[in-house]
Structures are given as C-alpha cells and as structure tokens.
Amino acid sequence: MPKIPMWRTIAGAYASVFRNPGLFVRVGWAWMAVAYAAKIAASVFAIPFAGTIVHFLALTAFAVLWHRSILLDERPAGLVHLRVGKAEIRYFLLGLLLTAAILAPAIAMQQWALVQAPHASGPVAVAILAAMIAVLWASLAVVARLTLVYPATAIGAFAFSFKQSWRMTHGNTLRILGGALLATLPWTVVVIILNVAVKRMAADPGGLAAAAFLLIPEVVLSFVQIALCAAVLSYAYELIVGQAGVENGTPEAAGDAT
Numbered sequence: 001m002p003k004i005p006m007w008r009t010i011a012g013a014y015a016s017v018f019r020n021p022g023l024f025v026r027v028g029w030a031w032m033a034v035a036y037a038a039k040i041a042a043s044v045f046a047i048p049f050a051g052t053i054v055h056f057l058a059l060t061a062f063a064v065l066w067h068r069s070i071l072l073d074e075r076p077a078g079l080v081h082l083r084v085g086k087a088e089i090r091y092f093l094l095g096l097l098l099t100a101a102i103l104a105p106a107i108a109m110q111q112w113a114l115v116q117a118p119h120a121s122g123p124v125a126v127a128i129l130a131a132m133i134a135v136l137w138a139s140l141a142v143v144a145r146l147t148l149v150y151p152a153t154a155i156g157a158f159a160f161s162f163k164q165s166w167r168m169t170h171g172n173t174l175r176i177l178g179g180a181l182l183a184t185l186p187w188t189v190v191v192i193i194l195n196v197a198v199k200r201m202a203a204d205p206g207g208l209a210a211a212a213f214l215l216i217p218e219v220v221l222s223f224v225q226i227a228l229c230a231a232v233l234s235y236a237y238e239l240i241v242g243q244a245g246v247e248n249g250t251p252e253a254a255g256d257a258t
Helices: 006-018 021-044 048-071 086-119 123-146 149-154 162-168 173-203 205-241 243-248 251-257
Strands: none
Touching (some): 006 048, 021 048, 048 086, 048 149, 086 123, 123 173, 173 205
16 A cells, blocks of 8 residues: 655645635634534533534534545535535544544553552553553554545545455554644644633633633634544545545445555
8 A cells, every 4th residue: 555645644734724724714614603602502501511512513514524625626615514414424423433442442441540550559550551551552543544434434435444444554554643643733732721721711700701712712723623634534545545436435446546
C-alpha cells in the first residue's frame, strides 16, 4: 500500500479549513448553532449527557459534509445544511462504536489499576502505569486501522468494511494516528481549557452570561477539530483507496485501484 505523507497530509488538512473559511462557516454555522443551543439547554436543565449526544450528532453531520467537500468536491448550495440521512446516522453509530473501542479497554485498565494501586509501589507502580499506557496506545492503533470507514461512509460507500480498512491501512497505522492526533492536538488543548473555564463560570450564578459567551469559541473550535480530522482521513482514503474507489465507492473499485 502507498505510504501516507503525514506532514503533507496535515498541511493539506489545515489548508482545507483555513483556505476555505467561507465554506467552513457556510456548511457549519447551522450545526454549530444546534450544538451551542443543545449545550446551553443541557446546562439549564442539568442534562449534560443529552447535550453531549446532540453536539456529537452535529459534529457527525458536519464531518460528512467536510469529507464530501474534499473527496467529491461538493459545495452545497444555500445557507442552511441540517440534513440527517443514512450517511450521517451510520457515521454517528460508527463514531460511538470506535469511541467505545478506545474507552472500554482504557476504563477497564483504569479500574484494575485502582484495585492494584494500594498494594503497588516502586517498580510495580511503574509497571501498572506502563500497562495502562500500552493498552490505550494499542486501542488507538487498532482504531486507526479502521478509520477509513469514516470517509467511505460519508461518500456513500457503505459496502466498504472494517476488514477492508484494516487490510488497506497496513503499514500506515502510525501515519494515520499521528496525522489525526497532531493535526487536532493544539485545538484539543484549547477546547479542554475553554470547557473547564465554562464549567467553573456556569457553577457561579453570576457567571452564567460569561460562561454562555465563552461557550461560543469552544463549540466553534470543536468543529475546527472535526474538520481537520475529517480532512486527514479523507486524504488518507483518497491516497490508499484511489480515485476509482472515491468515485465509485465500492470494494471492488477500491481493490482495483490498489
């Protein structure tokens, strides 16, 4: 399989977002408004889980649009894009599945470590920490091998399977994982900082207005994150699967292209 040029892919991902600010705003503003309203409503009614799910759905639908803008050169007409169809639902479920694939082993390892920690010291404690890091890294590496299903789903290539993604990403695990993590890491740090600040302000009755204002850049930057990640995966899909697979969206075309 061809090797993904990681740094060039990251540069291309940034270019796709920051050289097309008009497209980013036009296809994303309505979903950003939905995500913002959901987080505000969740805070008011103390149902953060519901707000998180709606935010995730908004990010999912936007990611589908961004994949299609790169792979199919689509430029949706109009100013409001709130479509939730088969591709968006499948993408959303894939997101939940692969997120669980990362979190479940990490949480299980954490619980095991908590049980072992009171009895651990010195080399044993270091070994426990190393085991936790190894499990998290292994989970991320496995998920990275499966991520080509995201752009495939976005362009309607529903026949493209986990098995195909696993086979076709051989030799590119670290390039895909590194590309996605490095492209989004700066924004992830900022979003986390903003999220902590918003929560602290929201806990103070006098800080609700400031929290609501600070929530705006938090939501917008979360969409920047998802656009960058979607772009990295789109370019990886385009390179590995090939133009035939992009145009036809079939396993057979993908196989022929490689």
